Amino acid sequence: MAKKKKNEEVLPEGMSRRQAKLAARAAERAALERDPRPYGGLAMEADLVALQEFVPSAFAEIKVAGVDRKVYVATVLPGAGAALVRDEEFGGDAFVGLQTAAHSHNPNRDLAYALNWLKTAKPGETLQAAVADGSEPALDSLLSATDTLDVQAHEDFNWWLPEGTQLNPQLAQSMQAANDSILPSFPVTGDFDGVAWWIDPGEKAHIRWVRTDDEDKLLQALARIAAAGELLLGEGTKFAGVFRTHGIAVPVWDLDPAVAVSEYGPLLEALDKRIKAELDNDAALSPDERKALQNIKSRQVTIR
Template sequence: MAKRAAAKRKGRGSDAVEGAVNARQPCPCGSGKRYKSCHGSSYGPADVIITRPFDGLAAEGELIALREFVPSATAPLPLKEQGERAVTLATVLPMAAAALVRSDGEAFVGMQVQTRSGDISSDLGRSIRWALTAKPGDVLTVAADAGEAVRLQDVLAADAQLDVTVHGDFSWWIPGDDEPTGEVAMSLQRANEAIMPTERVTADGVTAAYWVDAGDKAHIRWVRPEPEEKLLAAMARLSARGELDLGENTRYAGCFRAHGLLVPVWDLDREMHAKEWAQPVLDLGKRLDAALSTVDSEPLTEAERRSRDGLRGRQVTLR
C-alpha cells in the first residue's frame, strides 16, 4: 500500500500541469491504447499530452476555433509585455509555418501547425518568443526550443479576449503590393482553393461561434466554455423540450471535443445569409444559460436523461 500511495503522489508537485496525461492512461486521441503505447511513444518518456492547453485564458474558445476549424483569420495578440514589435495570431501561415516575420517586419504565429510536443500552449509560447526577436524574412518551420519553459499562459494576458478578423482568402500573407513567388505562391494558391466560406457570429455575449459553408450544407460551430457533463445536462433539458435547434430548417447535428471543451454543431438552411444567424444563436445562448442555472439544483427527468444519452452518442473527439 505504501508503494501504491507513493506512486500516486509522484508527479503531483507544484509544477504539474492541469490536464496532463499519465503514460498508463488511455491516449486522448481516442485510439483505445495507453498513452505510452500511442502518442506518448513519439514524444518521449518525459513528455505528456495536455488535454486542455488553453485552460485559464478568457480567449480559450476562440483559440480552439482558430486551431480547429476557422480557415483564414488573424487576431492581434494581447501580450502581457508588449514590446516594440506586435505579434499577430493566425490560423494558417505559408507552408504551415509555426511563425514568420514578413518583409515589412510584421510578425505572425500560426495555430494550425504540426506540433512537436504534447502541449500546444508550449509550442505557441516558444513561437511567440521567437517572433519577438526574429529578423524580417525569417521563417520558423516548427516551434523552437526557447531554452526555458514558456506557455501561452505565461505571455498572454489571461483576461483578454481576441479581436478576430475572418478573411475570405489568404492574401494577408503577402504585405502591400508584393507578389508571391516560389513555394509561397504555390502554398497561397492551394490554400485559397481549399478555403470554406466562414464568418464569425457577432452578437452580445456570444464568443467563439462561427458560421461555416461546407458546400453541401452550412453549419454553426460554437465552442462552449462549460464543463462537459454540465453542458450536456443543459443541452439535454433543451432537447427534451424541442428547444435545441436554431429555428426552422435547422437541427442539432452533434458535437466534437477539442482541447478539453465541447463544440456543438448545428445544420442550417444554406439560403440564409451568415449574419441572419446572430439572433437565433443569441436566443439559443439565453436558453442554454437558463438551463445551465438549474443543472446543479434540479436532477434530470427520465426524458432528459434519455436525451443526454442520445446527445452523448453523437460526440466525436479531436485531439
C-alpha cells in the same frame, strides 16, 4: 568499438548517474503529458480553439510580453510554418500560426515556444516548427489572461504576402491553390458566450459554437433543451451533436446554406439565455432528458 566508460559520462552538475536517469525519464514523461485544457484560464480560449481547429483563414493581433513589434496569431501560415517576422521594409510585423505541420500534444506549449522565439527573431526570419521541448515559458507569462481577440476573417490567404508583393508564376499558382481550398466561413456575431462560426462545405451549412462552460453541465443543459424540442436555430435547422476539443465542448447545428449568417446572431443569443438558465439546474433529469443526454453523449467525438 570500445564501450564508453561510466566515469567518462557527462552528467548534469551536482547529479549522480541515478539522479540524471530519473531526471531524464521525468522529462520524457512530461513531454508526453497532455494538458487537459491547454488554453484554460485565458479570456481568448474559445477564439484560440476555433482558430486552431476549424477556421480556415483569419488572424488577430495579440500583445506578447517582452515582444515590442506587432504580433498576430493566425490560423495557418505559408507552408504550415510556426512563425515568421516580415522584413522591415514591409513593417516588421510578426505572425504565429496555430495550424502547423509539426506539433506536440500540447498546443499551448507549442504556442508559447513560438511566441518566445519572437523575442530574439530578426526581420525576415521564419520558424518552421515550434514543438514544445520544455524550454518554453508558460503561456500565461506571455499573454494576459484578460486579453481578448478581435478576429479578422478572410476569404483568401492574400494576407500572407505584404501589400505590393510581386508574385512569380509559381508563387501565384501556389497562392491560387491555397485560396481554392478555403470553404466559406464567417463568424456569427452577437451577445452570447463563446464564439460561433458558420461554415458552408457544400450541401448544408453548419454552425460550430465553441463554449467554455463545464462540459458535464453544458451537456445536461443541452439535453434538457433538446427534450423540450427547442434545441434549434430556426426553421430547417437540426442539432447535429457535440464534439470535444482541447478540453471544451463544441455544439454543432446543420443549417440551410441559403439563410444569411447574420440571422443566426439573435437566435444564438436566445439559445444562450436558455443554456445559462439550465447550467445550474440541479434537478434530476426526466426520462426524456436522460434519453436526450444519452443520445448526445453516444454521438460525441473528441478531436484532440
